[in-house]
Amino acid sequence: MRSIIVMMSIAIGLFAGMAVLSLYKGMMKSRIATVVNAEIGHIQIHDTDFKKDYEPRFFIKNANTVLHEIQKIPEIKAIALRSITTGMLITPTGSAGVKINGIIPAQENGVSQLKLKIKKGKGFSEKKKNEVFIGKKLADKMKLKPGSKLVLTFTDTAGEIVSGAFRIAAIYQSDNAPLDERNVYVKIADLNELLGLTDQFHEIAIIIQDDKYLASVKKKLQQHLPQYQVDSWIDISPEMDLMVKTTDQYSYIIIVIIMIALAFGIINTMLMAILERTREIGMMIALGTSRIRVFMLILFETFFLTAAGTPIGIFLAWGIISYFNKRGLDLSGMGKEMMSSFGFNTLVYPEFPGEKLFGILVIVVSTAIISCLFPAARALKLKPADALRR
Amino acid sequence: MTNGKAIIDAHNISKIYNADTIPVYAVNNVHLHIEEGEFTALVGPSGSGKTTLLNLIGGLDKADAGNIYINNIDITKLSAGKLIDFRLKNIGFVFQSFNLIPVLTAKENVEFIMLLQGAGKTERLQRVQQLFKEIGLEDKLNSRPAELSGGQQQRVAVARALASKPRFVLADEPTANLDSKSAANLLDIMEMLNKEEKITFLFSTHDQRVIQRARRVVTLVDGAVAEDTSNTMMNGKL
Numbered sequence: 001m002r003s004i005i006v007m008m009s010i011a012i013g014l015f016a017g018m019a020v021l022s023l024y025k026g027m028m029k030s031r032i033a034t035v036v037n038a039e040i041g042h043i044q045i046h047d048t049d050f051k052k053d054y055e056p057r058f059f060i061k062n063a064n065t066v067l068h069e070i071q072k073i074p075e076i077k078a079i080a081l082r083s084i085t086t087g088m089l090i091t092p093t094g095s096a097g098v099k100i101n102g103i104i105p106a107q108e109n110g111v112s113q114l115k116l117k118i119k120k121g122k123g124f125s126e127k128k129k130n131e132v133f134i135g136k137k138l139a140d141k142m143k144l145k146p147g148s149k150l151v152l153t154f155t156d157t158a159g160e161i162v163s164g165a166f167r168i169a170a171i172y173q174s175d176n177a178p179l180d181e182r183n184v185y186v187k188i189a190d191l192n193e194l195l196g197l198t199d200q201f202h203e204i205a206i207i208i209q210d211d212k213y214l215a216s217v218k219k220k221l222q223q224h225l226p227q228y229q230v231d232s233w234i235d236i237s238p239e240m241d242l243m244v245k246t247t248d249q250y251s252y253i254i255i256v257i258i259m260i261a262l263a264f265g266i267i268n269t270m271l272m273a274i275l276e277r278t279r280e281i282g283m284m285i286a287l288g289t290s291r292i293r294v295f296m297l298i299l300f301e302t303f304f305l306t307a308a309g310t311p312i313g314i315f316l317a318w319g320i321i322s323y324f325n326k327r328g329l330d331l332s333g334m335g336k337e338m339m340s341s342f343g344f345n346t347l348v349y350p351e352f353p354g355e356k357l358f359g360i361l362v363i364v365v366s367t368a369i370i371s372c373l374f375p376a377a378r379a380l381k382l383k384p385a386d387a388l389r390r
Numbered sequence: 391m392t393n394g395k396a397i398i399d400a401h402n403i404s405k406i407y408n409a410d411t412i413p414v415y416a417v418n419n420v421h422l423h424i425e426e427g428e429f430t431a432l433v434g435p436s437g438s439g440k441t442t443l444l445n446l447i448g449g450l451d452k453a454d455a456g457n458i459y460i461n462n463i464d465i466t467k468l469s470a471g472k473l474i475d476f477r478l479k480n481i482g483f484v485f486q487s488f489n490l491i492p493v494l495t496a497k498e499n500v501e502f503i504m505l506l507q508g509a510g511k512t513e514r515l516q517r518v519q520q521l522f523k524e525i526g527l528e529d530k531l532n533s534r535p536a537e538l539s540g541g542q543q544q545r546v547a548v549a550r551a552l553a554s555k556p557r558f559v560l561a562d563e564p565t566a567n568l569d570s571k572s573a574a575n576l577l578d579i580m581e582m583l584n585k586e587e588k589i590t591f592l593f594s595t596h597d598q599r600v601i602q603r604a605r606r607v608v609t610l611v612d613g614a615v616a617e618d619t620s621n622t623m624m625n626g627k628l
Contacts, residue, residue, distance in 0.1 A: 279489060280489070280491060280492075283485065283489040283491075284491075285474065286448070286450050286477065286483055287477070287478070287483060287502075287503055287506070287550075288474055288475065288477045288478025288479070288503065288506050288507075288554070289474070289478075289506055290471065290474050290475070290506075291470070291471070291474070293506070383450075383451070384450045384451075385442075385445040385450040385451035388450070388485065388489070
């Protein structure tokens with residue numbers, strides 16, 4: 001029974017550690033997927049001066065040449081051309097600073113999946129002009145709904161202030177509430193007309209076939225388009241990369257806390273084991289078992305119990321994580337608003353942290369071995385005559 | 391007393407409990423000389439110091455005063471590690487409550503000592519078979535302690551005590567937990583080993599059946615030797 005408790009403690013400790021890692025890995029992958037597929041894309045190309053102040057005059061010149069170069073790279077899956085400026089959104093009840101994205105709806109659906117995020121309204125009409133998508137958070141704040149009118153004011157390529165009246169065609173909601181509050185979408189033709197552009201654009205957002213091609217595609221683009229600024233999502237959103245790394249370290253802190261709890265469990269159980277077997281250990285010492293052998297006996301017992309509990313824990317973790325990896329784990333009960341404000345989807349798909357398995361095993365086995373040192377030391381202090389009297 | 395055949399020679403040994411407060415002499419200035427081949431009983435009322443004296447002689451406890459020579463080696467001067475090794479090679483122990491390892495079979499319990507001594511598999515097997523034949527439990531080699539009667543467990547404990555081929559065996563109340571038949575059977579085995587293999591036995595007891603069969607009886611009272619007689623003399627009193 002005691003052995004089963006130690007084995008199960010180790011199995012559950014291991015499961016808990018792997019569950020935490022898988023949850024963080026799933027959340028981070030989901031967040032990166034959101035950043036890449038719904039916000040930034042894998043790679044963006046701009047004029048080298050554009051991102052300094054988002055000035056509309058720094059559009060991509062020689063657009064045809066650029067697009068021709070991009071089409072040569074087979075790893076590229078989809079592109080979206082965007083005209084971008086920053087300005088004010090004004091309604092009769094208030095105003096807000098926004099980033100105005102002029103898009104080609106069909107292209108955008110393949111890159112940022114904008115259509116899938118529509119919560120209210122029907123989307124852009126092919127016939128109507130000056131329609132706008134705004135985020136739910138901004139709509140709530142400004143008390144706007146589909147059909148409401150608003151005015152977008154910004155500077156054109158000549159530096160003159162221009163305004164356009166737009167009607168809300170749809171309200172969208174992504175997993176990133178702050179982004180929803182900041183970004184509005186209009187058709188590129190409508191924006192370009194106000195900006196004084198024709199077929200030009202400021203940004204090319206690119207989706208590649210697989211994350212593993214990110215570095216190579218970026219390198220190719222930099223080589224072929226040296227006069228433009230080519231950035232990957234890591235360059236554009238360094239905070240995301242930092243968040244992934246920080247979360248990685250944070251998850252290890254959680255594992256250490258779990259291991260401390262596991263250690264106390266093992267210490268307690270092994271101390272009980274020694275208490276129960278005081279006579280037996282005393283008898284062994286009396287018969288001539290050296291203290292180092294007694295020490296090793298307890299050490300090996302813990303090691304073998306760990307070795308027995310480890311596959312149980314891994315199998316348990318693998319089974320449960322695989323289940324939720326397919327079905328998804330709904331964390332909306334933990335605060336949908338809060339998670340959304342940090343850019344996280346509440347439906348997380350935990351992923352088995354295979355790459356960290358060795359590290360976790362080292363931590364668990366070390367914890368078990370270290371935990372048994374104290375009980376083993378207690379066993380060494382037993383005097384055979386006293387132990388046999390019990 | 392010391393004619394060269396001495397196997398145990400204890401001089402002025404004392405063991406004091408509560409030395410800092412109210413000292414209690416569990417063993418008080420005891421002299422004991424045991425020669426090779428003796429079959430000696432330590433007797434006395436409960437609390438007279440029998441087990442403590444056996445523990446001191448067996449090196450399971452440290453004497454507060456005096457010297458104990460086993461085969462001319464003063465075990466009171468040995469370090470804890472050397473004392474364990476000394477016990478393994480020189481002394482066999484039989485405990486009142488058998489103290490077999492419950493998860494091991496009878497054979498493994500006996501083999502355990504030989505494993506500690508580093509004996510090879512063939513040697514262990516031969517010795518185990520020989521010992522089980524002597525104790526009459528050849529058919530119980532693979533039984534676990536829980537599957538054996540008290541008498542059978544104590545016979546296995548005797549086999550274990552002899553596994554390391556010690557020159558003497560210390561037995562603490564070996565028949566205390568046995569019925570009359572098992573006790574007689576155990577004593578037969580011990581006597582046989584004493585006579586045929588010249589193994590020295592020193593055992594504590596207050597069991598009259600055991601005392602009657604001892605050839606020498608040392609009586610302890612309040613931790614001191616009150617009487618030391620041969621059994622022929624004792625029989626007259628009993």
